Structures are given as structure tokens and as C-alpha cells.
Amino acid sequence: MDKLVELKRGDDDASKTWGGNTEKDILAYIVKDLQKDLKSIGTFTGTENGIFGPKTEKALKIFQWTCANIDKCIKNKMTVTRIKKATIIASGVLNKATNDELKMWIKNSQVVTGDLIRISFSDLTNIEAGPNFKKLSAKKVFKDEIVISKGAKKLLEDLNEKAKKKSVTIKLNQAFREHGVRVSGAVVTPANKSQHLIGHALDCNIVDGTSWNNSSDFKNKKHTQNAKDIVKDLKIAGYRWGGDFIPVDTPHFDSKIESLTFAYDAKFFLNQRMISEGHNIPKDNL
Numbered sequence: 001m002d003k004l005v006e007l008k009r010g011d012d013d014a015s016k017t018w019g020g021n022t023e024k025d026i027l028a029y030i031v032k033d034l035q036k037d038l039k040s041i042g043t044f045t046g047t048e049n050g051i052f053g054p055k056t057e058k059a060l061k062i063f064q065w066t067c068a069n070i071d072k073c074i075k076n077k078m079t080v081t082r083i084k085k086a087t088i089i090a091s092g093v094l095n096k097a098t099n100d101e102l103k104m105w106i107k108n109s110q111v112v113t114g115d116l117i118r119i120s121f122s123d124l125t126n127i128e129a130g131p132n133f134k135k136l137s138a139k140k141v142f143k144d145e146i147v148i149s150k151g152a153k154k155l156l157e158d159l160n161e162k163a164k165k166k167s168v169t170i171k172l173n174q175a176f177r178e179h180g181v182r183v184s185g186a187v188v189t190p191a192n193k194s195q196h197l198i199g200h201a202l203d204c205n206i207v208d209g210t211s212w213n214n215s216s217d218f219k220n221k222k223h224t225q226n227a228k229d230i231v232k233d234l235k236i237a238g239y240r241w242g243g244d245f246i247p248v249d250t251p252h253f254d255s256k257i258e259s260l261t262f263a264y265d266a267k268f269f270l271n272q273r274m275i276s277e278g279h280n281i282p283k284d285n286l
Helices: 031-041 054-069 096-107 150-166 215-219 225-236 262-276
Strands: 072-075 078-081 116-120 127-129 145-149 169-174 201-207 252-254
Touching: 031 054, 031 096, 054 096, 054 262, 116 150, 127 150, 145 150, 150 169, 150 201, 150 225, 150 252, 201 225
Parallel strands: 127 169
Antiparallel strands: 072 078, 116 145, 169 201, 201 252
């Protein structure tokens, strides 16, 4: 059996540099082979040039992160549940654990996918589509459905529960957002690394009687007591409130993934890819 060389950034097939060392003979598995496999499973979008640069490293890290954090994959154009998530660190180095997992994915013709889910408004007692709510371009997403990350499902459930308790209606204007799509009716300029782009944020109005508790109401401190209580309760539960942002962005709640972490980059790639590649977005019932 050929010895596994841990391919990593800086390796180059042309100079026979693999694992940081220059070899005399061609290895059984080189950078170009890795790039081909990563393209097959859906994380590498560059040219298979045999140079282990930033794009190859990122593609490998996304695969590693997926193995440890996403319980779904695409197989035969269908979304299937993976039997077991692998405990692999997103190091960007092709170690044995990563190599073994990658070979299994290739053998089973698996492709990476994200963690977006669809939830029907009809499953929510106190959340409805707002006037600015638009369905996604994805063909299998219907106009009466919300698309969010599975990681933000609890936020949606908690918001619905708090609204029900206060007998108010949440008018949802935006959840997951497709990258590059113009945002209409935005109170502030959308952030380049918005939580909406990974499906972890909700923009809404808290409709309490005749008051919509919009951005102007919050700015001028004319929001209702019920709206104030909901904001307080969700902040206590650990969610972020747009009123604490600079600049202020209300009404907005999110279940934040730090935008400077690789987890954000990986989820951005995977969840945006679900739309651009036409992946099935699983239906989730509350």
C-alpha cells in the first residue's frame, strides 16, 4: 500500500512537491487528483492545475467542515441523511481521516449540500408573510414557505411562541437571502457578511393592534410594550437584536454565527450553493 502523503497548501505537482517535501517519483495520489475529487463532491470550483493554493485549501476545509457539521448530502440527485457525521477538523490538510472520508464520498457518489430547510407559514400560529416577503428563486420553494438554516429553526420557533404569548402577529419580511439579489425596502445597507446570507436572520414587523412596530417606531421609542417584551425575551434567550447594531437595524433578530469564522464561510458556500445548484431544500415540520 502506498504511504499517504498529507497534501497541503504550497504543494505543487509540477515541482513534485507534496506534503511540503520534494519527491523523486510521482505519488499515487497528487494535488490534481485531490482537486478532481473535491470538484466531484462539490467543494472545488477552480481549475484542476495541480497547485495546492488558497482555493484548493478552502475547498478541502469546506469538505472537512461539512463532514463534521452537516448531516445531509446529495446522492443520485436526492437529499439523503448521512448515517454518521465524521469528527474531522477543518485544517485544510489531507490527513488520513479526511482521505478515508473523501474516498467514501467518491465511492458513494455523494455531493455536499447545506442545511437550509423549508417551513410553511401554516405551521406557525403567529407568523405570517409580510408585505415585502418574497419567495426564493428555487423552483421547489413555494410562496407560502420560509427558508432558513436548520441552525436558526429554534429562533423561528421561539419568536412564534413569544408572539403567541403576547397575542401579536409577526409579519416576516425576510429570512434567507440569495447572494447578489437586490434587497427592497431595506432600512440599512445590507452587510457583506449578513446573517441572512446563511439563513440565520429574520427581518419582521411585530404587529400589535394598529401598531406595526416598524423601524421608525423603535427609533422614536413609540414601539408597544408587547414588542418591547418580545425583544427583551429573545435577547435573554441569546439571540441578537438589530436595535443593538451600529447602524441600528430594526426590527431584526438573528442567531449569529461569527462572520469572521470559517463556519460562516462554509455555511455561506453550502447554503448559497443549494440555490444556485438547484438542490432540494428539505421540508421541516414544526
